[in-house]
Amino acid sequence: MTIKLGLVGTGTVGGGCIDILNAHADSFARHYGINLELVRVCSRNPEQAQAHGVSDIFTDDYQEILSDPDIDIVIELIGGTTVARNVVLGALAAGKNVVTANKALMATHGQEIMEAASAAGKEIAFEASVGGGIPIIDPLKHCLISNEILSVMGIVNGTTNYMLTNMAEQGSDYSEVLREAQLKGFAEADPTADVGGYDAAAKIAILASIAFNSRVTLDEVFTEGITHISPVDLEAARDMGYCVKLLAIAHRTAEGIDVRVHPTMLPLTHQLATVNGVMNAIYVVGDAVGETMFFGPGAGAGPAASAVMGDVLDMARRLQAGVSPLVGCTCTDDLPIVPMADLKTKYYIRFTVADRPGVLSATAGVFAKHDVSVRSVIQRGQKSGGIVNLAYVTHTARESNVRAVLDEIAQLEDVLRDEPSVIRVED
Numbered sequence: 001m002t003i004k005l006g007l008v009g010t011g012t013v014g015g016g017c018i019d020i021l022n023a024h025a026d027s028f029a030r031h032y033g034i035n036l037e038l039v040r041v042c043s044r045n046p047e048q049a050q051a052h053g054v055s056d057i058f059t060d061d062y063q064e065i066l067s068d069p070d071i072d073i074v075i076e077l078i079g080g081t082t083v084a085r086n087v088v089l090g091a092l093a094a095g096k097n098v099v100t101a102n103k104a105l106m107a108t109h110g111q112e113i114m115e116a117a118s119a120a121g122k123e124i125a126f127e128a129s130v131g132g133g134i135p136i137i138d139p140l141k142h143c144l145i146s147n148e149i150l151s152v153m154g155i156v157n158g159t160t161n162y163m164l165t166n167m168a169e170q171g172s173d174y175s176e177v178l179r180e181a182q183l184k185g186f187a188e189a190d191p192t193a194d195v196g197g198y199d200a201a202a203k204i205a206i207l208a209s210i211a212f213n214s215r216v217t218l219d220e221v222f223t224e225g226i227t228h229i230s231p232v233d234l235e236a237a238r239d240m241g242y243c244v245k246l247l248a249i250a251h252r253t254a255e256g257i258d259v260r261v262h263p264t265m266l267p268l269t270h271q272l273a274t275v276n277g278v279m280n281a282i283y284v285v286g287d288a289v290g291e292t293m294f295f296g297p298g299a300g301a302g303p304a305a306s307a308v309m310g311d312v313l314d315m316a317r318r319l320q321a322g323v324s325p326l327v328g329c330t331c332t333d334d335l336p337i338v339p340m341a342d343l344k345t346k347y348y349i350r351f352t353v354a355d356r357p358g359v360l361s362a363t364a365g366v367f368a369k370h371d372v373s374v375r376s377v378i379q380r381g382q383k384s385g386g387i388v389n390l391a392y393v394t395h396t397a398r399e400s401n402v403r404a405v406l407d408e409i410a411q412l413e414d415v416l417r418d419e420p421s422v423i424r425v426e427d
Contacts, residue, residue, distance in 0.1 A: 002035040003316040006065035006096075008087050009077030010043035010052065013101055013128070016305025017075065017312075018052040034316045040065045066090045073315055075308060076100040081108055092116045092124070097319070099311040101128035101304055107202035107218040110209060114329035123318070123325035125311035130203040131156060133303025134296040135310075136282050140210045141330065147286030149211040152250045153426070156203045158278035158298045159187045159194035160226050160246040164263075165276040168234040168243065174227065186278055196225035197246060197261040204248035207282070208259050212252055214335040216259055222340040224262040228421045232381045232389050233350055237265050237423070240393070243273045244423060256336035258343065265348060265425045341400040346375075346425035349402070350391045351409065352418040355383055363390065363409055370404045372397045387417045 005021075007014055021038055028034045041054045042062045049058040065071060066087070074091035076098060078084050084105050091098050093116065100106070106113065106126050117124040127137045131154070140149070155161050163177045172180075178195070181187035193199045201221040208216040226246050237244050242265040251258040266273050271293050275281040280298030285291050297303040318326070353359050360377070367374050373395040380389045394402070402422075410416060 001320050002037050003072045003319055004037050004039045004070050005073050005075060005312065006040040006042070006068065006071040007038060007075045007077070008042045008062050008065060009075075009079070010041060010045060010048040010054075011077065012301045013304040013308060014043070014075075014077040015048060015052050016301035017077070017308050018054060019301075020305055020309045022053070028313065032313065032317065034313055034320065036312070036316060039071060040068060062087050063090075066094045066096070071096060072319055073097045073099060073312060075312065076102060077308070079104070081105050085109055085113075088113055088124070089116050092120045092122050095120060095122065097123045097125075097315050099125045099308055099315065101126065101308055103129040103199070103202040103206060104218070107205040110206065110217070111215050111329070111331065114331070117325070118328050121324070123315055123328075125315055126206070127311050128304045128307035130206050131280050131282055131294065131307075132296070132298040132300065133306045134280060134282065134294050134298065135307070136207070136294050137210060139294070140207070140284070142326075144284065144286055144289060144292075147288045148252070149284060149286050150252050151285040152204070152207045152211045152282065153272065154200075154204065154207070154248045154280065154282035155245050155272055155275050156248050156280050156282065156298060157194055157197075157200045157246060158280055159191065160197075160200075161275065161280070162186050162278045163195070164226060164229065164234070164244055164246065167229070167231055168238070171231045173231060174229060195227055197223040200246060200248040200261045204250055204259060204261060207248075208250035208257055209331055211250065211284070212257055212333070212335060213330045214257060214333040215331040216250070216257060216337065220259065220337045222260040222262070224422075226263055228419050229263055229423070230350075230421065232391075233348070233421050233423060236348065236350070236380055236391055240265070241268055242266060242425070243268055245272060245275075247272070247426065249426065252335075253338060255342070256338045258338045260340060260343070263423045265423050267427060341398075341403070343399040343424075344396055345399075346396055346427070347394045347402055348391065348421075348423040348425065349394070349406070350380065350389055350421040351416060352387055352420075353390055353415050354417060355386050355388045359415055360390065362412055362415065363392075366405050366408045366412075367392065367394070370401045370408070372401050372405055
């Protein structure tokens with residue numbers, strides 16, 4: 001039996017999938033008894049199809065793939081949430097199984113897609129949507145299924161991890177490191193999705209949904225990026241025995257799901273603290289297994305295509321054996337999302353303020369007024385141009401109280417010279 005594939009999207013990942021098929025199709029048949037044939041390729045860029053040697057099976061109309069009765073698996077790799085949604089839902093409705101790498105689609109329309117797959121009796125697989133080449137969705141849905149998952153935390157965006165690593169090691173400022181990341185191809189010309197934390201937010205929405213068996217969507221994830229982080233903050237963290245990472249965090253609590261993305265101070269002894277450069281890692285705690293960590297490359301043609309083709313091969317093996325999808329939607333619970341305002345943690349807050357008498361006492365008084373206990377305050381960096389950096393470190397405080405502090409200090413006359421840097425502490 002030959003499993004026939006239709007591919008929609010011939011960009012970086014789609015091209016990587018074609019390369020894997022060309023290189024390893026014979027070994028798939030020899031080692032695993034899986035015969036795969038790519039019979040149709042759709043793209044807006046015929047030159048990409050030509051470059052990968054698939055011009056003879058090229059189409060610019062994805063409906064030709066959906067309507068082809070011989071195609072068993074549709075691979076969606078175009079990204080976005082409009083046309084991609086139509087491709088995925090259309091393929092399922094046409095009785096085809098689907099593999100996608102589309103994190104935004106699964107983080108926003110995951111429930112609709114999973115329900116469509118169930119209604120059609122077909123399978124939707126999306127391992128490549130989180131962590132690139134790192135196996136994480138399949139372990140959560142299979143290997144760790146006997147656990148109650150307590151926490152999932154991850155460095156799931158290589159761009160921001162590269163930037164924070166270089167800022168810490170070289171003392172470079174944000175804009176300088178961003179330019180370097182763009183020149184090396186680690187950051188897009190418009191880096192907003194990465195540096196703003198939105199890419200990581202989509203990924204933690206997917207992971208939290210699977211880990212806690214309860215639907216979490218992208219718009220429910222509190223999200224802050226790294227644009228206000230400076231070398232001064234990273235130096236302060238190091239002095240306190242911490243590093244700073246953009247973390248995607250999801251905890252199961254008695255009140256519900258605590259899910260968020262923001263710059264975070266991590267103890268240097270934590271496993272995630274050693275993950276530097278463009279690498280990704282996802283840290284999972286289960287009640288039976290304890291602490292586990294999945295580490296590897298989070299992006300790129302090879303790693304992402306590896307995850308996509310892993311899904312294709314697993315799916316093909318089940319199709320050949322006549323086995324129904326093993327694990328469909330697991331979101332059988334309806335846990336509430338814990339409001340960010342209720343978070344209780346420690347905070348590092350750096351203000352860039354006017355260098356004049358009374359500023360320290362004025363800002364410190366606001367903390368006391370809103371019941372935020374200050375552990376320490378120190379002037380960091382050198383005075384420059386009549387401004388100084390005041391860094392506060394708090395004891396455990398409530399997010400809503402800290403926000404009240406920030407709002408009131410912002411209203412103090414002629415005090416702030418820039419947006420404050422806020423870094424939560426995850427001990």
